[in-house]
Amino acid sequence: MRIVLVGNFNERREGANFYATVRKLANGFTRNGHQVMAFSDRDVARETGKWGIFRGGDAFANERLIKLCRNVRPELLVLFHADKIANETVRELRAMMPSLRVAVVNIDALFLPENVERIHRFAEVADTTFITTAGERLDAFVTPTHSLTFIPNPADPSIENLQCFAHNDQPNDLFCAVGSETASTPRGKLLKEIETSVPEARCAFHGFEGRPQLNGLDYFNGIASARMGLNLNRDERYHLYSSDRFAQYAGNGLLVFVARSTGYDEIFTDEEFAFYRDMPELADKLRYFLTHDGERQRIARNGHERYHALFGERLVARYVEDVMFGRPFEDAYAWPTAIHR
Structure with missing residues (x-):
């Protein structure tokens, strides 16, 4: 055709x-x-x-x-x-x-x-x-x-070709790249709350409060520098809506945190992604995976394989x-x- x-x-x-x-x-x-x-x-x-x-x-x-x-x-x-x-x-x-x-x-x-x-x-x-x-x-x-x-x-294996789940020496724990956010926006407030609630997590929040945005290979290097990723949309109430960062994070093997309100837990399981209902559950799961890196790697691998297989x-x-x-x-x-x- x-x-x-x-x-x-x-x-x-x-x-x-x-x-x-x-x-x-x-x-x-x-x-x-x-x-x-x-x-x-x-x-x-x-x-x-x-x-x-x-x-x-x-x-x-x-x-x-x-x-x-x-x-x-x-x-x-x-x-x-x-x-x-x-x-x-x-x-x-x-x-x-x-x-x-x-x-x-x-x-x-x-x-x-x-x-x-x-x-x-x-x-x-x-x-x-x-x-x-x-x-x-x-x-x-x-x-x-x-x-x-x-x-x-x-997700495209010729593009999303990182395997973050295969490594345990990343300098950052949680990665999230947003266009431009401040602590006064709903998305920015959540990022700030994560930093406050889980101060032991090494967060790389690009585009937040004046922190540099990433493009090109710098963006993929940013993903490679982390163990986990936060798939954070401006509004999580639209059924199955996600920006393309979901494919980029999961496709490259990060353990991805996803809001249950998106409905993606109807397609994937907790053995593939870190689903959360609210900020306390997100913080609890982040703390858990900070100290259970083997579990992080296993679930991230599962999510990576399933995302590529299904999407x-x-x-x-x-x-x-x-x-x-x-x-x-x-x-x-x-x-x-x-x-x-």
Whole structure:
């Protein structure tokens, strides 16, 4: 199958986002035997202005995508946060290729207003949106021509290739990288409370209270420097929602702390991740694993193996393929496969 995958490959960052989900999805499609043409809409738009501020670049990117699809004639168009691509462009592509199937992949949270707007916009022209949130909240975006379904954050063994569980000499105990947080935000308050409640833990909280953020290989080196990771979202009440740090932490072999309110304890067990209900339980489990490193290694190994087995890049890509072309599921997917329509 010929697939055109449109997303932010962020070439301007010169490889600093080598672990981006869009790259894993491209790998998954390719390893499933498909021809994948990657189109970085933001980078193409930026070509027309030396300083990246010439708004005519959006039109240029749309024109280039039409030309690419005219040459490739894809059977599947995947829009991965392709914010530069206009709905009218998708309509033109559909007119050019009536059998074209259009999928949207969305890995942002539903508590972000701009993401809600994005989903509604693409719902006008896409067949199905695959999103990293599950449950009845998806019903709000269903239209007569647009359905939604859950998709997990994939792990890719060629990218998440660390094995933190195999080591016991890491200089840090607990790792968490956030964009930018202070002790006054809900997420920042939890990080501060961990530092206060478990002062013996060597915490590496990057992006918290002015501490440097990590990118590229520095980010993966930060993961490698720790024994455990905290998968902390801004809001833990959205069913199965997680940022892609879950795949990065579990895929690289950290023992990952996960809030039970996310619902991931319905897919994985306490033998694979350190689930917690509240701050006291999180603190208790952190103290336990600080003094039971063998248990930390065993459970982290289990979580690493299960995450790759259940949420691997090839399986996630195959799910997109199965849904988009109405194929019977060849694999027993571990995640909810309800199609909201």
